[in-house]
Amino acid sequence: MQLDHNKIEKKWQDYWKKRGLFQTAEDPKKKFYNLVMFAYPSGDIHVGHCKNYVIGDVYARYMMRRGYDVLHPFGWDAFGLPAENQAIKIGTHPEKWTLENIQTSDESLKLLGISYDWDREVITCLPDYYKWTQWMFLLLYKRGLAYKKEAYVNWCPGCQTVLANEQVIDGICYRSNCRATIEKRKLNQWFFKITEYAERLLAGLDELDAWPENVKVMQRNWIGKSTGCDIVFKVVGHDISFRVFTTRPDTIFGVTFMSVAPEHPAIDELVKGTSFETAVRRYAQEATKKTERERIEKTKDGVATGCYAINPVNGEKVPIFVADYVLPEYGSGVVMGVPAHDARDFQFARKYDLPIRVVINPPDGQLSVDSMKDAYEDPGVMVDSGEFTGLDTAAGAKKVSAFLARKNVGGPSVNYRLKDWLISRQRYWGAPIPIIYCQKCGMVPVPENDLPVLLPKQVTDFVPKGRSPLAAVEDFINTTCPNCGGKAERDADTMDTFVCSSWYFLRYLDAHNDKEFCARDKADRWLPIDQYIGGGSEHATGHLIYFRFFTKVLHDAGFISVDEPAVHLFNLGMVLKNGEVMSKSKGNAVPARQFIDKHGADVARLTILFAAPPEREMEWSDEGVTGAERFMQRMYRLVTENREVIKEERPSRISKESEELYIKINQTIAKVTIDLESFKYNTAIAALWELMNALYGSSVRDEVFGYGIYAMIHMLSPFVPHLADELWSSVDGEGSLVEQTWLEYDIRYAESKAKIIVIQINGRVRSHIEVTGGISEEEVKEKALGDERIVRHLEGKSIRKTIYVPDKIFNIVAA
RNA sequence: GCCGAGAUGGCGGAACUGGGAGACGCGGCGGACUCAAAAUCCGCAGUGCUGAAAGGCGCGUGGGGGUUCAACUCCCCCUCUCGGCACCA
Numbered sequence: 001m002q003l004d005h006n007k008i009e010k011k012w013q014d015y016w017k018k019r020g021l022f023q024t025a026e027d028p029k030k031k032f033y034n035l036v037m038f039a040y041p042s043g044d045i046h047v048g049h050c051k052n053y054v055i056g057d058v059y060a061r062y063m064m065r066r067g068y069d070v071l072h073p074f075g076w077d078a079f080g081l082p083a084e085n086q087a088i089k090i091g092t093h094p095e096k097w098t099l100e101n102i103q104t105s106d107e108s109l110k111l112l113g114i115s116y117d118w119d120r121e122v123i124t125c126l127p128d129y130y131k132w133t134q135w136m137f138l139l140l141y142k143r144g145l146a147y148k149k150e151a152y153v154n155w156c157p158g159c160q161t162v163l164a165n166e167q168v169i170d171g172i173c174y175r176s177n178c179r180a181t182i183e184k185r186k187l188n189q190w191f192f193k194i195t196e197y198a199e200r201l202l203a204g205l206d207e208l209d210a211w212p213e214n215v216k217v218m219q220r221n222w223i224g225k226s227t228g229c230d231i232v233f234k235v236v237g238h239d240i241s242f243r244v245f246t247t248r249p250d251t252i253f254g255v256t257f258m259s260v261a262p263e264h265p266a267i268d269e270l271v272k273g274t275s276f277e278t279a280v281r282r283y284a285q286e287a288t289k290k291t292e293r294e295r296i297e298k299t300k301d302g303v304a305t306g307c308y309a310i311n312p313v314n315g316e317k318v319p320i321f322v323a324d325y326v327l328p329e330y331g332s333g334v335v336m337g338v339p340a341h342d343a344r345d346f347q348f349a350r351k352y353d354l355p356i357r358v359v360i361n362p363p364d365g366q367l368s369v370d371s372m373k374d375a376y377e378d379p380g381v382m383v384d385s386g387e388f389t390g391l392d393t394a395a396g397a398k399k400v401s402a403f404l405a406r407k408n409v410g411g412p413s414v415n416y417r418l419k420d421w422l423i424s425r426q427r428y429w430g431a432p433i434p435i436i437y438c439q440k441c442g443m444v445p446v447p448e449n450d451l452p453v454l455l456p457k458q459v460t461d462f463v464p465k466g467r468s469p470l471a472a473v474e475d476f477i478n479t480t481c482p483n484c485g486g487k488a489e490r491d492a493d494t495m496d497t498f499v500c501s502s503w504y505f506l507r508y509l510d511a512h513n514d515k516e517f518c519a520r521d522k523a524d525r526w527l528p529i530d531q532y533i534g535g536g537s538e539h540a541t542g543h544l545i546y547f548r549f550f551t552k553v554l555h556d557a558g559f560i561s562v563d564e565p566a567v568h569l570f571n572l573g574m575v576l577k578n579g580e581v582m583s584k585s586k587g588n589a590v591p592a593r594q595f596i597d598k599h600g601a602d603v604a605r606l607t608i609l610f611a612a613p614p615e616r617e618m619e620w621s622d623e624g625v626t627g628a629e630r631f632m633q634r635m636y637r638l639v640t641e642n643r644e645v646i647k648e649e650r651p652s653r654i655s656k657e658s659e660e661l662y663i664k665i666n667q668t669i670a671k672v673t674i675d676l677e678s679f680k681y682n683t684a685i686a687a688l689w690e691l692m693n694a695l696y697g698s699s700v701r702d703e704v705f706g707y708g709i710y711a712m713i714h715m716l717s718p719f720v721p722h723l724a725d726e727l728w729s730s731v732d733g734e735g736s737l738v739e740q741t742w743l744e745y746d747i748r749y750a751e752s753k754a755k756i757i758v759i760q761i762n763g764r765v766r767s768h769i770e771v772t773g774g775i776s777e778e779e780v781k782e783k784a785l786g787d788e789r790i791v792r793h794l795e796g797k798s799i800r801k802t803i804y805v806p807d808k809i810f811n812i813v814a815a
Numbered sequence: 816g817c818c819g820a821g822a823u824g825g826c827g828g829a830a831c832u833g834g835g836a837g838a839c840g841c842g843g844c845g846g847a848c849u850c851a852a853a854a855u856c857c858g859c860a861g862u863g864c865u866g867a868a869a870g871g872c873g874c875g876u877g878g879g880g881g882u883u884c885a886a887c888u889c890c891c892c893c894u895c896u897c898g899g900c901a902c903c904a
Contacts, residue, residue: 214819214898221818221900228904246904259904296902325902335904344902417903537898610840611827617897623841624827631840637855683829686839693839696856758835763885765835803884809834813884 003636005600009722012736013113021738022115028069033526034060035505035566037535037543038075038122041101042082045108046589047604047620048575048582054605055572055614055681056533057114061718062676064115065742071526072115073508075122076102079130080497081159081175084429087462094429095457098125108593112601113722115738120511124500129507130431131452132517133500136550137434138445139557145193146423148443152263152288152328153422155185160464161426162189164496165419166222166542171293177585181291190424190433190493194549198223198416200563201548210568212615218540224417229401231336231410233258233309236317240266242309245331245415248341249404250396253385254359256349257337258309258320259302262287263328267305270320276306280322287324300325300348312409313400314386323348331415339375340367346375359385360393421546423496428462428469430494431455438481438488447482453490468492501543502550505529505565523560532566536574544569570679573617575608582620590620602720603628609681609719631689632723635716638695638709639727646713646731647706650746658704662749664694665708669745672715681719688715714743759784760811761793777804784810 016022025031036056039049053074060072076098083094102123109116122129140146154163156173158180167174168182194201202223205216228247235241242258260267262284271277283303287295302323309320318337325344326335339349339356349356358367360380367376379393388396388403405411424433432453434446446453456476462469470476471492481488503517509526510518534544547565555563574581577588595604606628612618639646654662668691675684695708710731717724717737725736733740757780759767767789769780781802784790790812797814804810 217819218899224900224903226903244904248904300902325904327903330903338904342904344904415903417900540899613828616821616828619827621827621841626842627840633855682827683839686829689839756835760835760885763834763883768835801884803834805834805885809885811834811884 003600003632003723005602005632005722006597008726009111009113009596009601012722012725013110015725016113016115016736016738019736021736022072022117023119024071024073024117025069028071028525030068031526032063032068032070032531033529034063034070034072034531034533035508035529036072036074036533037539038077038501038504039105039535040080040082041076041078041098041105043101043584044104045592046582046584047592047595047608048577048589050112050592050604051575051608051614051618052533052535052572053109053112053114054608055679057112057605057721058609058676058681058718059531059533059679060115061721061738062742064738065717065740067741070115071120071508072117073120073122073511074109074114074116074118075120075504075508076105076124077497077501077504078102078123078125079430079494079500081427081429082177084427084462085177087429093457094462095125098429099123108596111593111596112604115721120508122504122507122511124431124497124504125429127452127454128512128514130455130500132507133431133495133503134434134446134451134453135448135517136499136503137431137495138448138451140192140553141435141445143553143557145196145553146190147193148188148190150186150188151191152184152186153189155183155187156180157183159427160466162187162422162424164422164498166421166498166545168292171291176583181293183291184288186288189422190491191420191422192499192549194421194545195416195418197549197552198225198418199414200552201418201545204548204552204564208564208567208569211566212569212571215537215540215544215569215571218537219545222418222541222545226415226417228413228415229397229404229410230413231404232312233334233336234312235270235320236308236310238269238307240269242266242334243332243410244334244336245413246336248338248393248397249400250382250385250388250391250393251338251341251359252311252313252336252400253382253388254338254340254357255311255316255318255336256339256355256357257318257345259323259326259335259337259345259348260305260320261326261328261333262322262324264322264333267322270305270307274306276304279303280305283324284322287322290324295324299351300344301351302348304352312404312407319354321348321352329419330417340369340372341375341377343375343377346372357384359383363392421496421498421549423499424491424493425496426466426468426492427464427494428455428459430497431500432470432476433491433493433495435491436479436481436488437491438483438486440486441481441483441488444481444483444488450482455494468494470494498543498546502546503554505547506554506560518559520559527560528562528564529566531568531570534569534571537571540571571615573612573615575618575620577620579619599625599629600632600722602632602723606631606685606720610685611682613682614679631692632720634692634696635712635723636727638692639713639730642701642706642709643731645701645703645706646709647703648710648731648733649703649707651703651707654704654749655700655702658698658700658702659749660752660754661694661698661700661708662704662746663752664691665704665711666745666747666749667752669711669715669743670750673742673745676718685719688712688719711743713737714740755807757807758809759787759790760809761790761814763811766790766793771807775807777806780804780810784812 060070064070078098083098087094154168158178173180226247229249230243233242271280302321305320307320308317337345339345340358356369362380382388382391382396401412434453436444456473477489506518509522551565552563554560607624611624668687671687672684713727728737754772756768767787769783800813802812
């Protein structure tokens, strides 16, 4: 009797669809929003992609059986560079390529039997979606959170567009097919003011108890809060003062120079018309041309400006340098140089023979400048610091801050590493930025009624030339001003696709609404996401910050009541093949469709689920497939060969010889239930496998045995739903198992009656005794000491003491 | 450099709150069925020494110390792997 997976799977998928089992309840009594991160449509899906969907599906189906009204949607993050690059390569339109990919992938996904509510599918590149992406832009614009500024930005020469900070990894483009070294360019670009939410994004992490710690740590690092103090240095002979940030105000008496970033706008004025001008200009120019990496890798250097600044605590004059180790984007782009207590300043001072002044001593010693090989950066005690001498770092920092504040030359201050999110892109395949430039009125947002600003389809030249291909589309660019009706031009840039993905979870709630991105009552009904199943930790400092940011903005604007999007987050490990991440471009992808065709969706599901715990990386191997296939066949046979004894009632009478089997059944129900709730699907399946082995090995074919098979069928349903429903119907079960309440175990038979108590001597296992029912410590001791092997081992030794762990271990300490 | 996660048989991986390490699977070996093979079913198996065998004794969760009657689990030090951050003042 062979299992015909193709036939069975088709049958049940059709049935689920016909019954509308996965259509979301309009009026949920017990809602559960189960969300799997949506995907980029890159051709067809492979088994590596399937992991996310399968794991999300197991959870969704389990929650359905727990009586929840589950919302389990899917969609496509459909804008983005690969479509455009493909268009350039083979001449097809990005939209065509993308929509075809989506269609193919949808078909494959449906073959997997995932319980999606397909009616809510969202596709971000379609106008009814990106209309609302543009609406989001306008919302941020109105709230002062979207702005345009000229700044040094990350330019990817490969992609011919600017990138957000989050998309630059080690100075390299984040796109795996690009990996070009990022350059700095001064350009006028759109930013979202995520920094305004830095503190709330940071503080909110403390409330996210059910997020993995590593993701929270990564976000904290990314936001990079430091507390310190601002200090104002006046420049001698100029009407300029620098407000510098430091985390170590206690080292203020050790300042011997200042360094200004080469990008700093004040440089011009400092050196104009002086003998330093040429050298400084040249240095600044060269420095700005360098990539971030080049700047990091070279030794610290700089150039004198001939100007001096005044230390506000002691009135000392210190020279001002331009140095490219100073970052223009952090703090004010100016730092005070304290060589004795900062490694970078130390290097710089040694190079230019600047004075090094020790103002902090270690708690238990004394530093001397001559013998110092490195800066002393740890906390210590202030010395040579006027009235502050003798204070330790913590107290000193506080006192100095307060002193500066009192004198109105600085004071306590906080800085974040997080930078504003650069969202404009010089590429075609994205949502157009809904802004119009009027010669008379200036920058004018597109009125909401005019949305969407449609992406023109007649474009044929997608080759990036440093500006958006849209700039060349006259029909698109030329428009009239919504204000005055005069001649005007549209913004030619499109938005970062991370903008599209920052709010997609809201669109699922009301996917067909053409009046709002989502009706308020629907948002209130379904938010927050109860379980977010994330693709991997690479999203920790990108998408997972952005969508928190959007949630907070929409909350502040009164559109949703939550201010964190997701309660639980579960991050999955990737699927590898031959030690590398499975992907089409690496050529190691196992196409899902092909695999399902040959082995079936349930085998694919089982292979994925059993191979490794979901959060860990898993290596795809054919050996895993063999096991899964065997499991399916054995289960199928178990049912077909014993159909007449399968019973859905708990056994009324438990005979002596089937008692242990009944206990095993109940233990399995308990174990599988716990594991389902905590995403330990691999051990849940191991438990099912054990029960199956026990059923195969059972010598009785009574009602306990029959109930065991029944329970197996039940428990299989989240993991291998097609097989489970097929078996369910073959034993006259009604409908689909997703409609059946999850099994409860019989608490009276949850613990094995037969116990083995291990007898140890000095912690080594020497023997064991078997007991059924209760036994007292005295009895155990008596039996243990009477045990032949124990007696032999105790020869010539005396018993010091004994330890008894009830029903488990009896340890004799002897010497 | 800093932060986080991890290292367990030939392999993927189990092990509650400190209580028999190696569940379950793959592969392997032996047996049954078969003319034979596949499939299937049953059994064996961490490793060393010892024993004809049943068994016995030792060693074993990256390495080294420690706490404990008892350590994969707790503490200290070290090595390696993976991920993140890193000129952030």
